[in-house]
Amino acid sequence: MKQISITTTISVYNSIEELSEFELQMMQKAIAVRKTAYAPYSKFKVGVSLVLDNGKIVTGSNQENAAYPSGLCAERVAIFHAGSAFPNSKIKQMFISASPENEELEVPIPPCGACRQSIAEYEMKQEEPIAIFFMGATGEVYKTDSLKNILPLLFDKKYL
Template sequence: MEKNRKISSNSSLEILLREDLDAIRLNLVHLARKAADHAYAPYSNFRVGAAVVLEDGQTFWANNQENICFPVGVCAERILLGYTHANFPHLKPEILVIAALKSDNTGLATVTPCGLCRQSISEFEMKFKAPIEILMCRPDETLLRAEGIDQLLPYKFEDLNR
C-alpha cells in the first residue's frame, strides 16, 4: 500500500448579490428572514428561518424550535423539509433558503446548515435524484449559493456504501 494515499474534495460556494436574484429567490429570502423573526429560541437566542420552493411552485417556510430539554429542539431546515415531504411526498424541493439572526438582534448572521441538516438535505437529494439549490443569507445582504449538498457535505453517509 502506498504511504501518501489520500482522498480529496474540492468545494466552492458562489457569492450572489441581491440584484442577482430572480423574484422566486427574493421571495424565499423574504420568507426565510420572516420565519427567523418568529423562531422559538429562548435559550440560545439563535433564531433561524428557512424557506423552500417545491417543483410545482408552492413555497413554505419554518423556523427552529428549541426545548429546555436539549437536544429536543429541531432546526428550521429539518422542520421545513419534514413538513413538505410529509404533506407533498412526490414534490421535489428545488431551492432552500436559510437565514439566521444575530443573537443581539443587530441583523443577519452567516449560517450554513448543521451536520444533521446537511445529511437530511442529502436524503431528499438522494430520493429525488436531483440537487437542491441552497442559499444562505449573510449580514452584508449577499448570499452564499451551493448548487447542491455535495458542496457542503462532500463525504455523505450514503457515500460509504458505494
C-alpha cells in the same frame, strides 16, 4: 498513502439585491419566518423557505425545547413538513437566513451537520440536487447547487 483533494464551488452574491426577483422573494420569506422562531435558550433564530416542484412554498423556523435534543432546526422543520404534506414532490431550492436575536450577522450561516444529513437524504430520495441559498441577517448570500458541495463525503443508504 495517497491524498484526495476535494474542491467545491459556491456562488457569492454581495447582497440579496443581486438575487433574481423570485429568489429575493424566497429569501425575504426565510427572513420573515426567522423572526417567528422559538429560540428562548440559544437566542439564535433561523428561517427557511423551500420551493417545491409543484409550485408550493414551505417555510420553517427553529423550535427549541428545554430538553435540548427535543428541538428542531429550521431546515429540518421545513424539510420534514414538505416530506409529510407533499410526499411526491421534489425540493428544488432552499433559502436560509440565520442570526442571533441581539445582533445582525452579516456572514452567511450554512446548515448544521444534522441538517446537512437531512438535506442529503432528500437529495438522494429525489435523485436531484437542491440549490441552497444561505445568509446571516444581512450581507452576502452564498449559493451552492447541491448539498454535496458543502458535505462532499456524505453518509447515505449505500452504507447500510
